[in-house]
Amino acid sequence: MSLNTGMRRRGAGALAAAASIGLLLSACSGSSGNGGTGDPSTLVAYTGQAGDYQINFNPFSPSKIGGLGTIYEQLFFYNKAEVAEPVPLLGTEQAWNEDGTELSLTLREDVTWSDGEAFTADDVVFTFEMVKENPSINSGGFDGEVTAVDDTHVTFTFADPAFVKGPDLMGNTPIVPEHLWKDVNPVEDVVEKPVGTGAYVLDEFKPQAFTYQTNADYWGGEPEIKNIRFVALSGNQAGADAIAAGTIDWQTGPIPDILNTHENFPNYDAYTQWQNQMTLSTCSSAEMGCEGPQTDPAVRHALYYAMDRTQLNNLAFMDTAAAESPAFTLTPSQDGFVSDAVEEKTVPMEPDPGQASQILEEAGWAKGEDGIYEKDSERLSLTVEVVTGWTDYITALDTIASQAAEAGIEVKSSQSSWNEWTEKKGSGSYELVIDSLWQGPAPDPYYVYNYFFDSSSGAKVGESAGNNYARYNNPVVDEAVAELALIDPEDAEARQPHFDTIQEEIVRDMPYIPVLTGGTTSVWNTSKFSGWPSDDDLYAFPAVWSAFDAAEIFKRLEPQG
Known part of the structure; x- marks a missing residue:
């Protein structure tokens, strides 16, 4: 492989999720620093990365540290925060035929890659063919054919109707340059010198921070924010300290007394949305190689009932979280999709240790002398993986x-760096992981089911899994x-029986144990930059780690002063 591509091999390892509530939190008085750096055109961001960065700008890798949206663009931007038309990026127009088997796409003209090569339809064809050939990165389930009609027109054809796949394919597939990627393994290779069509290019990388600078030849014109610096800190407490010191401009994560952010730090405001569904995700399938008590569905259900979610919300999440559906239909915006057979429409907020005990005992577990259940000489002890420094999750x-101890279940946590945590998820070397399931590009539970429950994005333990890291099969x-x-998404009557089937199976099996719907809160510097999302203009999901959304926000912001 040519070294000047900046790539090296590393082993294995329509339209919006709408109706989420946005709440702008503000007050007055108090004092703090300006935030970030003295340069008003440089924004300093913290994504929650705990520990040093390990360079990897491969947009398909589970260990990627950046590049989506900012460097590598998709065809259209789909706003997860509210219902809106897709925003044209590398694509300008899209149209389906009547039966949903053909999608015609028009590409933007006069776009160049950041190395000066021309972007053409061949790059789009190459990207989708590469994704199709590598199931672990094919989270959208692309199974069609893609053809370049000419340099600016592409046709996607499918054997069956594929309406529902459009937003995923158009909005979540980063396009890469064929002339550099034709010899790349997209699953295993590390990219050190990324080349894209986006508004930013990589300027400098260090393990403690990396910096983007604007792409002078960007088709949309250079953004007002000239530099973006992503810093690696030790965790949430360090992020909160950096807000207090005024040394970062944007983080999505907890700070003390977050409801009074502006009162405590007048240069900052906080904004919260509810979308990501927190889970205790299990390595669920013994037949896929998972080991441990969590492979027993009874154990998963017992832990589900052992949780006191009201207490959990108060102690770990400052009451910013909300109820969640065990069917993983986002409540309240997707309540209409819930099967009548699902008895609990939302998770119980209060614990039921009696129910937990009954479930375990019916499955053959018996309490040991220390009050913890055991079965076949196996003690019911579970280890949950969490990233060092994620203080809210650690408290949770x-x-x-x-x-859980009150219900006879021992739960322990194991902290590791983000890189180690990601590797454990991807390879299946864990029992449980605390994480979140994210929404798709449209207000439709199909996407969550397709991402996280379809076996095509899973893998046997030891192999690299995609989104279905629970290895549910x-x-x-x-x-x-x-x-x-x-099925056409408009045909609710035809779709509901399939939703009913999925929900019956996943509620019974519970490979991802529902916790709460996380209140995703960003704290950002409003004195240094204007143009942040708001209730009046919620043009993107406001989370610095939601890469495609963050890329749109970076392009909208304007320096103050």
Whole structure:
């Protein structure tokens, strides 16, 4: 492989999720620093990265540290925060035929890659063919054919109707340059010198921070924010300290007394949305190589009932979280998709240790002398993986451990760096992981089911999994997801039986144990930059780690002073 591509091999390892509530939190008085750096055109961001960065700008890698949206663009931007028309990026127009088997796409003219080469339809064709050939990165389930009509027109054809796949394929697939990627393994290779079409290019990388600078030849014109510096800190407490010291401009994560952010730090405001569904995700399938008590669905259900979510919300999340559906239909915006057979429409907020005990005992578990259940000489002890410095999740696990003990379940946490945590998820070398399931590009639970429950994005333990890192393997769910992909999203009557099937299976199996819907809160510097998302203009989901959304926000912001 040519070294000057900046790539090296590393082993394995329509339209919006709408109706989320945005709440602008502000007050007055108090004092703080200006934030970030003295340069008004440089924005300093903290994504929650705990520990040093390990360079990797491969947009398809689970260990990527950046590049999506900012460097590598998709065809259209789909706003997860509210219902809106897709924003043209590398694509300018898209049109389906009547039966949903052909999608015609017009590309933007006169776009160049940041190395000066011309962007053409061949790059789009190459990218989608590469994704199709590598199932672990094919989270959108692309199974069609893609053809370049000419330099600015592409046609996607499918054997069956594929309406529902459009937003995923158009909005979540980063396009890469064929002339550099034709010899790249997109699953395993590390990219050190990324080349894209986006508004930014990589300027400098160090393990403690990396910096983007504007792409002078960007087709949309250079953004007002000339430099973006992503810093690696030790965790949430360090992020909160940096807000207090005024040394970062944007973080998405907790700070003390977050409801009074502006009163405490007048140069900052906080904004909260509810979208990501927190889970205790399990390595669920023994047949896929998972080991541990969590492979027993009874254990997963017992832990589900052992949680006191009201206490958990208060102690770990400052009451910023909300109820969640065990069917993973985002509440309240997707309540209409919930099957009538799902008895609990939302998770119980209060614990039910009696129910937990009954479930375990019916499955053959018996309490040991120390009050912890055991079965076949196996003690019911579970380890949950968490990133060092994620103080809210760490507090959540401490709280869950205390609650679970009352139900006869031992829960321990294991902290590691983000890179190690990601590797454990991808390879299946874990029992449980605390994480969140994210929404798709449209207000439709199909995307969550397709991302996280379809076996095509899973893998055997030891192999690199895609989004289905729980390694859930259920042919009934796979078939129902495949059937949903064939039906026009407007035909609710035809779709609901398949939703009913999926929900019956996943509520029973519970490979991802629902916790709460996380209140995603950003704290950002309003004295240094204007143009942040707001209730009046919620043009993107406001999270610095939601890369495609953050890229749109960076382009909208304007320096003050």
